[in-house]
Amino acid sequence: MALPSDRGVTGGTRSVPDAHPGADAAVVGAWLAEHLGDSAWLQSSLSPIGAGRSNLTYRVDSPAGAVVLRRPPVGEVAATAHDMGREQRVISSLAGTPVPVPRVLATSAGGPPVDAPCFVMELVDGIVPLGELPPGWATTEDERRRASQALVDVLVALHAVDHNAVGLGDFGRPEGFMARQVRRWNTQWEQARSAGIPVTEETVAELTRLADALAAALPATQRHTIVHGDYRIDNCLFDAADPGRIRAVLDWELSTLGDPLADLGLLLVYWRDADEHPIWQASRHIPSPTQLPGFLDRSDVARAYAAGSGLDLEPLPWYVAFGAFKLAVVLAGILARVRAGMVPVSMGAGLEGSVDPLVALGHHVLAEGLT
Structure with missing residues (x-):
């Protein structure tokens, strides 16, 4: 159960500057290059999104574009609440319904790229409202x-x-x-x-x-x-x-x-x-x-x-x-x-x-x- 963290305006997120464990840019980039068929992903960088109170989320940037990586918490056995397979399954199943969801691009049941089950989804730009609304948004x-x-x-x-x-x-x-x-x-x-x-x-x-x-x-x-x-x-x-x-x-x-x-x-x-x-x-x-x-x-x-x-x-x-x-x-x-x-x-x-x-x-x- 995630709690409000540091989401903001860019891509629906504001990156947290402190490094988080759980993902290595070189390994993630190589995996994306293979699974998405574009060697430009080899030049990837990672920015953690949110405070990491629950599943960990990273923005992955490269010359090929930007995506979002989701993985379970580090150091915990993946219980149902952190089941990446279930999360990516429901998002994939809801694609094409009236419920707006990001598009799932690639999945891993374990091993590379993060030595845990994970999935990558498209980065959707927008606003995530927190306690204070971003200046200029929903002003009326x-x-x-x-x-x-x-x-x-x-x-x-x-x-x-x-x-x-x-x-x-x-x-x-x-x-x-x-x-x-x-x-x-x-x-x-x-x-x-x-x-x-x-x-x-x-x-x-x-x-x-x-x-x-x-x-x-x-x-x-x-x-x-x-x-x-x-x-x-x-x-x-x-x-x-x-x-x-x-x-x-x-x-x-x-x-x-x-x-x-x-x-x-x-x-x-x-x-x-x-x-x-x-x-x-x-x-x-x-x-x-x-x-x-x-x-x-x-x-x-x-x-x-x-x-x-x-x-x-x-x-x-x-x-x-x-x-x-x-x-x-x-x-x-x-x-x-x-x-x-x-x-x-x-x-x-x-x-x-x-x-x-x-x-x-x-x-x-x-x-x-x-x-």
């Missing part, structure tokens, strides 16, 4: 409204794709999806705790109580669809000239078949309203520009999704509470990896104290709805 309220509507429309389009028709009928086990998700993230929480993250007994008790409440009130799934797993505004690359157009959806590492309302619920956890309950305000540890004038508010996003998808949103508070639970565990896991020295301290910047507010948000939404 109408442009921001269209950007947020485009975000909803693409999510509706994703959930309308016939997964069997695009060759993804075996991409997951949709039956019992949400029950497994609650168990999975509860297990992830236990692993983070065992790594020694500093949490109070109250935090443990409240997160356990939230997991139990979610497990006890599982909603009936209305539809099985492809789910992205981490759909939010900064995992989408918008057209630089037209804020109402999304050019590519990024970071598919958690995608599977499951309950589409899980995507909507997590999107609403990430969403920020200009005027919202203090409990929502306290959970603002992930940057988002959506509190700016013109963006749809959280309830408008939900209504627009309901209108496009035809799904009943009565159980939506449960999915939002689950999204808060899941994000709390994800952030706890990052802090645990920082504490264990598995990743740089910078990857935990701004995340200290993020777990309790998200757990409180989960309990609030279950009790009070989306107020």
Whole structure:
């Protein structure tokens, strides 16, 4: 589950100047020259994209052009969440559908070019909105409204794709999806705790109580669809000239078949309203520009999704509470990896104290709805 990093304007990214392990320009260039049939790739250079909290991403530049390389984290066994084969498969399968995705150019199951499964995809130019919008982009309220509507429309389009028709009928086990998700993230929480993250007994008790409440009130799934797993505004690359157009959806590492309302619920956890309950305000540890004038508010996003998808949103508070639970565990896991020295301290910047507010948000939404 990637977190906001250093994406910006050029090619949808801003490179991080510090060198990252996991890829060698000469080896990558030779591999690209062979697989793309152009010796100009031998003169390649690499620029890491993002902070590397999840799968690692590199921009590869050469006289032949520029592409993007994706690989799993260094030093970790590739679990499902870092499965490059799954990620490139879903992107390839969605090509030609109404869901905008980058084109996959080459894949490796292991060995060269990075001694791990990886794939290379086209570089798509555009804007990835973060906490502050780039100067000159989406400056009017109408442009921001269209950007947020485009975000909803693409999510509706994703959930309308016939997964069997695009060759993804075996991409997951949709039956019992949400029950497994609650168990999975509860297990992830236990692993983070065992790594020694500093949490109070109250935090443990409240997160356990939230997991139990979610497990006890599982909603009936209305539809099985492809789910992205981490759909939010900064995992989408918008057209630089037209804020109402999304050019590519990024970071598919958690995608599977499951309950589409899980995507909507997590999107609403990430969403920020200009005027919202203090409990929502306290959970603002992930940057988002959506509190700016013109963006749809959280309830408008939900209504627009309901209108496009035809799904009943009565159980939506449960999915939002689950999204808060899941994000709390994800952030706890990052802090645990920082504490264990598995990743740089910078990857935990701004995340200290993020777990309790998200757990409180989960309990609030279950009790009070989306107020």
